[in-house]
Amino acid sequence: AFELPPPGEATDATRIANEEFGAGLPLADPGDFQDARKGFLASIEGGIIKDEAGNVVWDQSRFSFLDQPAPPTANPSLWRQAQLNAIHGLFEVTDGVYQLRGYDLAVMTLIRGQTGWIVVDPLLTKETSKAAFALAMEKLGDAPIKAVLFTHSHSDHFGGVRGVISDEDLAFGRVRLIAPDGFADAAISENVLAGNQMARRAVLQFGNDLPASPTGVIDSGIGKTLSTGAIGFMAPTETVKETGETLNIDGLDFVFINAPDTEAPAEFMFYLPQKKALCTAELATSTMHNILTLRGAKVRDALSWSKHIDEALEMFGGDAEVVFASHTWPKWGNEKIRTYLEHQRDLYRYIHDQTLRLANQGETLHEIAADVPEASFMRQDFSTRGYYGTLNHNVKATYQRYFGWWDGNPANLNPYPPVEQAKRYVKLAGGADNMIANAIDAYKEGDYRWVATVMNDLVFAEPENQKAKDILASAYEQLGFQSESSIWRNYYLSGAKELREGVSKRDITQLASPDFVKAIPTPEFFDAMAVRVNPAKAGSGMTINFVFTDT
Template sequence: MKFHFSLRYFPHFIMSLLLAGCSDVDLTANSDVDSSGAFPATEFTERKNEEILTSLPFSDNQDFIDARRGLIAKDNDLRVIGPDGKVMWDRTAYDFIDEKSAPGSVNPSLWRQAQLNNIHGLFEVTSDIYQLRGFDLANITLIKGDSGWILVDPLSSAENAEYAIKFARQHLSDLTISAIIFTHSHIDHFGGVFGAMAGAKGVSDTLRVIAPEGFVEESVSENVLAGQTMKRRAEYMYGMPLPRSERGHVDSGLGKEPSFGTLGILKPTDTVRKSGQTLIVDGLEFVFQIVSGSEAASELTFYIPDKKAFCGAELLSRNMHNLYTLRGAKVRDALAWSGFIDEAADMFSEAEIYFGSHHWPVWGSSRIATFLETQSDTYKYIHDQTLRLAYKGYTPVEIAEELKLPESLQKDFSNRGYYGTLVHNSRAVYQRYFGWYDGNPANLNPLPPVEEGRRYIALMGGPEKVIEHAKKYFDAGEYRWAATLLNHLVFAEPNFKAAKNLLARNYEQLGYQAESGPWRDVYLTAAYELRSGITSPSLDLGLAKDMVVHSPRENFFDVMAAQLNGPEAEGIEMTINFVFTDINETHLLTLKNSVLHHRQGAADPSANATVNITHDLFLDVVLGKASIKEILLSGNLTIDGSKLDLLKFFSLQDTFKEVFPIVTP
């Protein structure tokens, strides 16, 4: 999981400061809808979901045995309430996921994963190693050292982490935190660090913070440039506006869902730079493996020889992971990922216990070896077979339709597509080698969706004809094709309510059939927004200050460059100094050729204007925490030079809606 932010507040703050000086017939009417407007599964969806029951070994209960093993205590009323009274995390919302068989509106395989991810509490993994599972998307692991607890991956947000640690203290010896290990640079594995420390009895004066090389840089900068778009797409990926119900969000595959609270980060005191590096941490020997470039840009795994315990971080999961994540990100290297798993199998072959940053452990050396082999071979199979089909001229869409895992890999629940999928992972491999273009000239420069939609609809005889055909395909259970037709219609006629309603019903059935939690959430969120409009919650960026304070200033100016309205800036040349008065740092911004450049260095005395601001105030403005009145009264910002030029400069920063449409123009 990632947290995203942008500079959308800053230009408008500066500007404010300166200026202060068709048919509407509903073809989907049905009385059997829930409170969110969701319809039941059709007979075609129910039949398709029932077929899953005969294709996978559902009688195998080993995962349930492992997921419950070592349970010390659970909190059936687990709800985390933030300081403003907002519910940050509500495990009780998933009480509808019980031991009954899957309802018709949920793929039985995903329902099984949701049942497993519902098993929550404090667990003993082995002597002196414990896990808190179900308190957030990820796990906290607690390892008992000579003088205190070594914490591994303290969740997404401070509120959840504090709650979890306080719960653990009720059942474990009340020791201080002696060390923290961040396995990788995704926020669900470090964002709650200050809450974890607050929830503990105390923190060692010699606290060690261990992380892989590049951890801080990757953690705070990975999504800055693309943050605004990623944040919006993440709302679809995690089903944020959906009810938690049999017709809504049930699971993300990797866990229930991420929490969104106060974020923080600590700089490492110890950096792991290479595989095989060892550290003695509070009396225990740790052997580390660097796996950066697999699931995360900065990531490690580790082995504790005294416990014969291997922590696979997120190199390994009890599902197929993402080579490409639907919120949008750089594609990951399937071949390298597979190679890192093989390396781990060699390095830690004596392991008798595996535990990870998500899901439940594996016990027994032979079972661990099989688990690693299956995961490794899955990623390598996707890589190799995607290339094989590409060699034959298959396009990404054709490869995704053609590719199937061999039965030996397909039947293993640990690499089913609950999070990543074979379909979009094969496309990621293609993209990594060949890019977005599939080689067909018709796809080199197609018309944009609205214009394409209008022409398709005209050729098909108009909106009413398209609705008529789409309804027939829907009634026949051909939801993918009906959705394609109706997508053209909605982009051509975005106010045609009947088209949006029928498209919503198609997306709904596709969501009900999806084995992937994110696919289900994407389809169902699309259906929700087609019916209700864009009402998804926005994230409170002000909660991220403890994290973004570590971000290099260059990142923010890169965002300003990306927000520059190039056509409006044509022919304009100017220079602006940014002086951070409290950290003695100056950045020079130069606008020319409709391109904004920046560099750190001495101020230009001939600049059009100079903004003198404290770094702390700058972050408050970036995160939307500071009002105009507060800034005017603070005395922490002054402007030298031409205020009119500065006003013009910031007027060239494009404006963006908090959210933008996805399933409509």
């Protein structure tokens, strides 16, 4: 009789798949590890950060298991990236430029001005931001914060602002708060209308309900995971609108590249001529990024993304001696920087152009994702590998941007919804037992994608069928163990956990912190209310008074 492996155990097929995957990559290359450790100055003892009540909001020590070689339960390429992202501390990037890495999903950069500090991207939560900044002040010497820069409109780069400055700092003009044009609208609107669904999917994408272990969460591709403290928001006092715009901030010149509608709706990069240092924000990091993140968002523009990286290369590629970003680690040396930026530029252009080439030949979304091969440089340059985004789902996203959800096949125009379709497939297959037998045969062959396809239909048709759920969970687990993408891994393993244990009862609806609620423009607040109206319950006559206290 066939028996599934115990939860958390890799099959022979998975072990062999991971060994073969690793054999095709230069995993022994030490260059990234040298860069990730370069300039180390200090670290937070134990890597643990707590809030005022003593609750742990960040625990880097959970990932101490990464000091071992890659186990069969992890893709060896992702394991390598996870080891790199586990290196944490305060680092000197170049004279007067420092980074705090490994204390949240993102990286906080500190730049020494003439009279104080310029903070770039103060992390996701107040607690991690405050602790990271305190470590820097202890090592580098205390000085006032003169400016804060938000490179873009994702909360892991601005949510910790209250850990470094206060409302009074802005009100009295002690601190400049600089962000790209459109920042406030983009930061607020992304979470207001679609927040509940995004939050639910983010739990799965980042593996929030999984343990940190060789069989659970090991990384998020661009960093370890999300901190769990207080997320804040402050509106900028200044915005950057144009590429080439130069601001003198506490005695240092910042030359900006405005890069809207790339990795975020509002985003900028900047160059420090006096330091020969380029900040690429989140347009270029040491991984392939998402054209469409699995947590859900509006599809991004791979062509625009590529062109803005090229703009940075054209403007500053001849002079830059160090490039740093809002995730992962810096790179030094002009030749190395140019190659890195060229590959990042070419990566997103390749995704865009090959998707359109094959679409114009009549291929559909899933066919293109299967047919676009890795570009040659992706086998040698780890910064272009799919630890976060993947070639597969980025191709699908690019197709979606141009052609939408439908593939042009009339059969797919109005299919049955999942449960109704699944019931018909079960009937077609001759019943659940036949489907399970087919899935077991595929499982023995290591064809976990087909197992997942067949058992997903059976679970939709018969949600109480425990055997089907167990087989599906095991297939998801093996697919997760083989995934090079951290978020594919986290999604697969979270799916397996929910099939085995049920859906977590965590409250994911409390996205909006008081800062966000206060900042929501009145029209958007009413829009947010409108998407909660259930027409089936409509028809009651009622009068509601809204009091606008600030008018």
